[in-house]
Amino acid sequence: MRRRHDKSLGRLLSIAILSVGLFGCNSGPGDVRQWTAADHDPPGPGEGQGGKVAARPIASDETDPGLIELAWQRNCSTCHGRAGRGDGPQGPMVRAPDLTDAAWQGRVTDAQIAETIKKGKNKMPAFDLPQPVIDGLVKRVRTNRAR
Template sequence: MKRSLWFIVAIALAAGCSRDPDDLREWRPSDHDHTDNPSNDQVSAAPDSGRPPDTGIQGVNEVTIATWKAKCTTCHGMVGRGDGPRGAMVRARNLADKNWQDTVSDQDLAASIKNGRGEMPAFDLPQETIDGLVKLVRMLVPRPKAAADAGAPEGGTAPANPHAGVPGAPPIANPHAGVPGAPPIAPKGSAP
């Protein structure tokens, strides 16, 4: 009995040692992403166009939104009211205050972002991102209905909605799209 048990063990060991070894080569970067044999749930990246993807809001791209979330929301909050986690401690300005926005120019906003002001640090950002942040801050104040109907922002010369007054034209995009926690815009004619 012992002899047959040893014989079975010897056969099992011989069978286990006779197979080809697994892939034991050095790790390569292509192993990480499985680029040689990608699975169905992997997507291929399109060639980089050099410009960040657009969010559908003119002048505000995904880089601007990501910068807002990373650099601004800790003090100003997601919708710019100064209610971020550090907002009270640094006395962050309510960027959604129409009275304040009426007193500050786009150049002033850009300079504050670039150079800092008070407790706000300077941010070394590309000019395109700074311009996008200025547009985003301007969108924090809802336009009055009369200006929206006229198609131009208050005191501005360019139409806020280039399709204003065109029958069948799509409505202007939600200025808070892509900003988590932002209040939704009610459809026209709905109760507040």
């Protein structure tokens, strides 16, 4: 039991690190580009001086790295479970599907996943989330794909 916990924490961390690359930059809503090293290179004003690191403001047009994970834990894991297997506390009650299922992952498109999140589907409610968060959740669902 304890072991399993540690493992999923490790997975969460790696996902959080992944989303730094995807969402750590000042891209506006809908502007989700491939991350390049140059995106992070120029230090902003106040950064890198005397070892002080400027606090990162959570602006409405910026998706905080941890936000996607938080959004998943808050909005989705109750039904879908931490890793998307449909084993959240409410999973059995609503029959949340196993989102790690390779066959499903293979036939669904990113656009369809985004659509389900935005509009809901049967027992799944619609989520009125900013587009960058939706995109992040789609990626989050993809990282859970069973191998």
